[in-house]
Amino acid sequence: QKEVEQNSGPLSVPEGAIASLNCTYSDRVSQSFFWYRQYSGKSPELIMSIYSNGDKEDGRFTAQLNKASQYVSLLIRDSQPSDSATYLCAAYSGGGADGLTFGKGTHLIIQP
Amino acid sequence: DTAVSQTPKYLVTQMGNDKSIKCEQNLGHDTMYWYKQDSKKFLKIMFSYNNKELIINETVPNRFSPKSPDKAHLNLHINSLELGDSAVYFCASSRTGGFRYTEAFFGQGTRLTVV
Numbered sequence: 001q002k003e004v005e006q007n008s009g010p011l012s013v014p015e016g017a018i019a020s021l022n023c024t025y026s027d028r029v030s031q032s033f034f035w036y037r038q039y040s041g042k043s044p045e046l047i048m049s050i051y052s053n054g055d056k057e058d059g060r061f062t063a064q065l066n067k068a069s070q071y072v073s074l075l076i077r078d079s080q081p082s083d084s085a086t087y088l089c090a091a092y093s094g095g096g097a098d099g100l101t102f103g104k105g106t107h108l109i110i111q112p
Numbered sequence: 113d114t115a116v117s118q119t120p121k122y123l124v125t126q127m128g129n130d131k132s133i134k135c136e137q138n139l140g141h142d143t144m145y146w147y148k149q150d151s152k153k154f155l156k157i158m159f160s161y162n163n164k165e166l167i168i169n170e171t172v173p174n175r176f177s178p179k180s181p182d183k184a185h186l187n188l189h190i191n192s193l194e195l196g197d198s199a200v201y202f203c204a205s206s207r208t209g210g211f212r213y214t215e216a217f218f219g220q221g222t223r224l225t226v227v
Binding site for chain 1: 145147152153154155156157160167168202214215216217218219220221
């Protein structure tokens, strides 16, 4: 069974610091990975995707993938109060239209 | 212009009733999905449709039936609603064609409350 694991938190980080969010996945054939941000009462919003081992940077966000360890992470630099949300890690491992397997999310709180 | 839109946003109904949720996407995607998010915020896939064909059905009760009149629309019909069906239901869509195209874009969600 495909599983994506995340620490549910809450993870509390001071404003301006680096927030580090982690995720592991069980299916070794997983090919692509995504980080979604979800504010309370809102829909998930895609913020990063990563397909290859290593780092991928986009503004204040860096996604990291280590397929050997089956590990994905998201770093948020210069954290802002507006970054406070639940962050969902998702993996895709099927062919065709199998959809994404989501973790249960990490609740991030940025303290002003 | 909303990319993935679903209606209604809120739905309150009594046990035993039948209800439908509608979804439309204007992204030109080939695949649409229904996800369910429970009270603990766990997001789990229910169905996906690719070019009007059901691709997967994740052990969802047969009271739930997806209907896709065309690749831009995917509706969800629920019969004999139960208290446990209360959740937020999200419609989503994605391209198809390889692992680099599977990022899903979500609608705003429908909060279903069964009383």
